[in-house]
Amino acid sequence: MNLSARSLRRASLAAVALASAIGLAACSSGGDRPNPSISASMSPDAGKDGKNGKSAAHWSYEGAHGPDKWGDMGGEFVKCKTGREQSPVDLEPGKAGGKPAAIAVDYRPVSLKLENNGHTIQASVPAGSEITIDGTPYELQQFHFHLPSEHTVQGQGTAMELHFVHKNARGELAVLGVMLKEQPGASAFAPLWKALPDQKGRTAQVSEPLDLNKLLPQERGSYQYAGSLTTPPCSEGVKWTVLKQTVTITPDEANQYRKLFPKTNRPIQPHNGRELITSETSPGAR
Numbered sequence: 001m002n003l004s005a006r007s008l009r010r011a012s013l014a015a016v017a018l019a020s021a022i023g024l025a026a027c028s029s030g031g032d033r034p035n036p037s038i039s040a041s042m043s044p045d046a047g048k049d050g051k052n053g054k055s056a057a058h059w060s061y062e063g064a065h066g067p068d069k070w071g072d073m074g075g076e077f078v079k080c081k082t083g084r085e086q087s088p089v090d091l092e093p094g095k096a097g098g099k100p101a102a103i104a105v106d107y108r109p110v111s112l113k114l115e116n117n118g119h120t121i122q123a124s125v126p127a128g129s130e131i132t133i134d135g136t137p138y139e140l141q142q143f144h145f146h147l148p149s150e151h152t153v154q155g156q157g158t159a160m161e162l163h164f165v166h167k168n169a170r171g172e173l174a175v176l177g178v179m180l181k182e183q184p185g186a187s188a189f190a191p192l193w194k195a196l197p198d199q200k201g202r203t204a205q206v207s208e209p210l211d212l213n214k215l216l217p218q219e220r221g222s223y224q225y226a227g228s229l230t231t232p233p234c235s236e237g238v239k240w241t242v243l244k245q246t247v248t249i250t251p252d253e254a255n256q257y258r259k260l261f262p263k264t265n266r267p268i269q270p271h272n273g274r275e276l277i278t279s280e281t282s283p284g285a286r
């Protein structure tokens with residue numbers, strides 16, 4: 001079986017698993033998951049495993065419900081410890097190779113609503129922005145942040161990481177990761193940071209429409225690999241693209257975020273023989 005057919009099938013299975021996990025937990029809407037209401041509608045089985053997920057709602061990044069316990073918290077969360085293609089991973093340029101997918105980004109200026117969901121600040125994105133991976137469009141659902149970064153490059157992380165979460169017509173997920181580096185000066189995040197909701201459950205509207213392309217680096221070289229959600233239920237079949245070039249965020253902005261969420265990165269997961277593909281540029285990328 002060729003790689004793309006195999007990964008497609010795997011992604012499809014994972015999408016079903018993801019949809020069936022939606023009913024698990026009221027507070028698990030954070031992190032890499034797409035909008036639950038959209039995913040739940042993709043599967044008639046949504047929520048049927050909810051009876052097993054009673055404690056799963058309380059996952060966190062530290063302590064008794066931290067990442068090393070996620071897999072023991074019931075229901076679909078078991079994937080967090082049994083999965084063989086988990087994210088994040090360390091990205092090592094020396095080990096990368098293979099044939100990269102062609103990725104084109106088509107993001108639009110959008111009005112954004114931010115939500116503090118207790119795990120991250122998540123921006124819901126109206127329909128109309130997408131990425132295309134080898135000809136398949138994936139619509140942007142939401143983006144959110146982690147501090148410090150989840151992926152590392154040769155063991156080195158950055159101050160924060162931005163995840164754009166997309167979904168195709170079959171419910172399969174693709175995440176575009178952007179590493180954010182602290183640097184004083186101008187920041188594309190200023191309009192968002194003015195509106196950061198500072199308490200769990202709070203939402204805020206960003207005052208002006210934001211061109212999402214401004215949150216991306218100019219160079220589109222990337223690492224690509226098959227991974228998972230980095231938050232419970234750690235569903236696999238996620239197409240990961242992590243851009244090589246960083247985007248800057250100011251130290252003040254990182255500190256402001258750190259006051260809300262001191263630590264929100266899942267530890268690095270084993271590669272288990274997965275292929276890490278490197279792309280210098282993406283044909284068709286803006």
Ligand SMILES: [Zn+2]
Pocket residue numbers: 031032144145146163230
């Ligand atoms: Zn994420």
